[in-house]
Every structure is written in C-alpha cells, then in structure tokens.
Amino acid sequence: MKTEDLIRALAADTVRGPDLRTTLLLGLLPALAIAVLAVWLALGFRADLGTALLTPVSAARIVLTMLLGVIASRLALTLARPEGAQTARLWPLAAIAVIALGLLAWAYSTTPPEARQMATVGKTMTTCLVTIPLLSILPVGVLHYTLRHGAPTAPLRAGFVAGLAGSGLSAAIYALHCTEDSPLFYVTWYGLAIAGVTLVSTLISARSLRW
Amino acid sequence: MADQVDAWGQLLAAANAGDARAYARFLQGVTPVLRGIVRAKAGGLGDAECEDVLQEVLLAVHLKRHTWDSDAPVRPWLYAITRYKVVDAFRARGRKIDVPIEDFAEVLAADAGTDPTEAADMDKMIGMLDGRSAQIVRKIGLEGSSVAETGQALTMSEGAVRVALHRALKTLAVLRERHVK
Numbered sequence: 001m002k003t004e005d006l007i008r009a010l011a012a013d014t015v016r017g018p019d020l021r022t023t024l025l026l027g028l029l030p031a032l033a034i035a036v037l038a039v040w041l042a043l044g045f046r047a048d049l050g051t052a053l054l055t056p057v058s059a060a061r062i063v064l065t066m067l068l069g070v071i072a073s074r075l076a077l078t079l080a081r082p083e084g085a086q087t088a089r090l091w092p093l094a095a096i097a098v099i100a101l102g103l104l105a106w107a108y109s110t111t112p113p114e115a116r117q118m119a120t121v122g123k124t125m126t127t128c129l130v131t132i133p134l135l136s137i138l139p140v141g142v143l144h145y146t147l148r149h150g151a152p153t154a155p156l157r158a159g160f161v162a163g164l165a166g167s168g169l170s171a172a173i174y175a176l177h178c179t180e181d182s183p184l185f186y187v188t189w190y191g192l193a194i195a196g197v198t199l200v201s202t203l204i205s206a207r208s209l210r211w
Numbered sequence: 212m213a214d215q216v217d218a219w220g221q222l223l224a225a226a227n228a229g230d231a232r233a234y235a236r237f238l239q240g241v242t243p244v245l246r247g248i249v250r251a252k253a254g255g256l257g258d259a260e261c262e263d264v265l266q267e268v269l270l271a272v273h274l275k276r277h278t279w280d281s282d283a284p285v286r287p288w289l290y291a292i293t294r295y296k297v298v299d300a301f302r303a304r305g306r307k308i309d310v311p312i313e314d315f316a317e318v319l320a321a322d323a324g325t326d327p328t329e330a331a332d333m334d335k336m337i338g339m340l341d342g343r344s345a346q347i348v349r350k351i352g353l354e355g356s357s358v359a360e361t362g363q364a365l366t367m368s369e370g371a372v373r374v375a376l377h378r379a380l381k382t383l384a385v386l387r388e389r390h391v392k
Contacts, residue, residue: 001266001333001334001337001352001353003242003246003262003265003266003269004239005352005353006266006269006270006333006352007235007238007239007242007269008235008351008352008355009348009351009352009376009380010234010238010269010270010273010380011231011232011234011235011238012231012351012357012358012373012376013273013373013376013377013380014229014231014373015373015374015376015377016227016276016277017277018277019277019280020277020278080278081278081279081280081283081288081291082275082278082288082291082292082295083283083287083288083290083291085291086287086291150275150278151271151275151278151291151292151295153291153292153294153295210388211271211275211384211388
C-alpha cells in the first residue's frame with residue numbers, strides 16, 4: 001500500500017475520540033463519588049468531622065492528600081499527551097512529600113517519647129492499609145484508562161503519577177472516616193498505602209501503556 | 212517554515228472540527244517532512260522499510276489526533292509521536308537508535324524525502340483484518356472510493372462504513388504492535 005493510499009483511508013475516517021480532559025473527568029468524578037459513598041456506607045464518617053476539619057493537624061492530611069491527588073491528576077493529563085514528557089514537572093510532588101515528612105518530624109519531637117509508639121501504631125492500621133488501596137482501584141483504573149486513550153511517551157512516569165493521583169484522592173476520602181489525627185500515624189500508614197498503590201500502578205504501566 | 216507549521220495547526224484544528232478535506236491536506240503536508248525524519252534516522256534501512264515506519268507513524272498520528280490540545284503548537288506534539296513511533300519501530304527491527312528531538316529541526320531544513328515507495332507491511336496487516344474491514348480499507352485507500360460509494364458497494368449504511376473503517380484502523384495499529392513483537 002502506498003502512503004498516499006493510506007492517507008486517503010485515514011482522511012476518510014472521521015470518527016474521533018473524546019478529548020482527554022473529558023475522558024478523565026467523566027470517569028474520575030463518578031469514581032470518587034462511589035468511593036465517598038463506600039466509605040460513608042461501609043465505615044461511616046467520623047462523628048466529629050466538622051471539628052476535625054477545623055483542627056489544622058487533622059485537616060492537614062486531607063489537604064495534603066487532596067493536593068497530592070489533584071496535582072498528580074493534572075500531571076497525568078499532561079503525561080497523557082505525547083509532548084507532555086518534555087513539559088511535565090514532578091517537583092511539586094516532591095514538595096508535598098517533604099511537607100509530609102516535616103510534619104512527621106514535628107509530631108515526633110512534640111510527642112512524649114512514651115506515647116510515640118502508640119501514636120504511630122494507632123488502632124486502625126490494618127483498616128487503613130486495606131481500605132486506601134481498595135478505594136484506589138477505581139480511580140487508578142480511570143486514570144489508566146485515560147492514559148491508554150492518550151499517547152503517553154513516558155509510560156512509567158505516567159503510571160507513577162496515575163498511582164499517586166488515585167491513591168492520594170482515595171486517602172483524602174478515607175480520612176473522612178479515620179480518627180487517627182497524629183502525623184505519626186497518618187504520614188506513616190497513609191504514606192505506605194499510597195506508596196504501595198503507586199508501585200503497582202507503575203509496574204503495570206510498563207506493559208499496559210504501550211501504544 | 213513557520214508559515215508551514217502555522218498552517219498545520221489550522222488544518223489540524225479544522226480537521227478535528229470535522230473538516231475531512233483539511234485533514235487530508237494536513238496529512239499530505241506533514242508526510243514529506245516525517246518521511247525526511249524517518250530516512251534521516253534510519254541508518255541502513257532501505258526506502259521501502261522506511262516507508263513502512265512512516266506509515267506506522269501516520270497511523271499513530273491519526274489514531275491519537277484527539278490528544279492534540281488545539282491551544283498548543285502542533286510541532287512538538289507531532290514530533291513527540293514521531294519520535295516515540297520511530298524508536299519503537301527501529302527497536303522492533305533490532306536496531307537501537309537514539310532520536311534526540313532537537314535533531315528534527317535540522318532534518319526539516321534539509322531536503323524532505325519525496326518519491327513514495329510501495330510499503331509492504333501495511334498490506335500484510337490489512338490481510339489480517341476480517342474480510343469486510345479489509346475490503347473497506349482497500350476500497351477507500353487503494354481505489355479511492357468515497358464512504359458513500361463504499362457503503363453502496365457493500366450494502367452498508369454510511370455510518371456503518373465509518374464505524375467499520377475506524378475500527379479497522381485501530382485494529383491495524385494493534386496488529387502492528389503484535390506483529391512487531
């Protein structure tokens with residue numbers, strides 16, 4: 001087949017996929033709504049949610065995970081475009097990690113030594129480590145779907161930010177239930193859950209995001 | 212050069228808004244330049260093989276055209292796809308090449324290839340499609356039939372032909388990927 005023949009066939013094909021932003025929003029918003037609903041129905045929101053949101057150290061985990069989720073989602077959208085690998089800047093993600101670690105260090109120094117272990121282990125470590133990855137499945141799936149619909153030229157990086165985005169948003173939603181307010185707990189275990197999801201997402205993307 | 216690139220952006224924007232003629236002109240406009248890039252990077256591949264790679268690139272540009280943000284310049288978008296596909300295609304042919312994106316500027320200034328050569332790979336892929344899809348691609352591509360004429364010949368509605376054509380092109384890209392592995 002000559003190239004001009006191929007061009008004729010391509011030009012006749014007027015079916016065009018929806019743009020990436022639309023694809024992402026149409027998938028992600030319902031996915032997050034389902035996650036909120038699941039937390040509300042299965043675990044329930046914490047009773048003192050209003051007060052917690054006004055307490056900086058408790059609200060910080062929602063703010064940080066939301067920020068992580070939103071920034072990483074935007075990066076995923078950038079990396080879904082072929083030229084995005086050249087323009088995507090990942091340092092804001094590192095900045096969030098630094099702030100979280102700073103919070104951890106601050107909590108460590110202000111918590112009395114005998115209370116540190118209890119604050120770190122908490123009472124709901126297992127629930128946290130199971131729930132956040134479970135809640136992440138749908139949002140991360142939507143992000144991967146969007147990336148596949150796109151044209152990522154840096155698949156590993158794309159899978160990495162997709163994992164951070166989905167698990168960050170899911171962690172923010174889980175925080176509506178979770179009553180563990182010490183950064184010793186949430187930086188450690190939310191962080192571990194997010195890291196686990198991100199690792200899996202990155203590993204999958206090496207194969208699944210080829211096009 | 213700048214004029215040409217601006218024209219590409221306008222053509223692709225019009226194409227994405229549904230103007231098939233603008234789209235054909237866009238593809239015809241970028242093809243010699245992309246051919247020049249592929250040949251410049253090919254190092255030892257014959258012209259026919261280069262044409263195979265070029266067709267792969269064009270198919271990818273086509274299937275991913277919704278990933279172009281019409282506020283962004285076309286050139287970085289187009290070259291990023293080209294680079295990705297060229298590296299992929301050459302790797303599949305057992306060659307490791309490095310394609311720095313900056314190099315493209317020089318290639319563009321240099322003589323862009325002409326002389327369309329018959330490429331073989333796409334025919335093989337079309338042969339692997341189901342009968343009806345292959346017929347549609349051949350009728351429109353090789354025989355130059357319109358969608359309407361193809362529909363009449365195959366007693367299909369125009370809409371059905373369009374959907375079938377789109378599916379066929381997507382399948383070609385997937386077959387390509389598998390064949391290459």
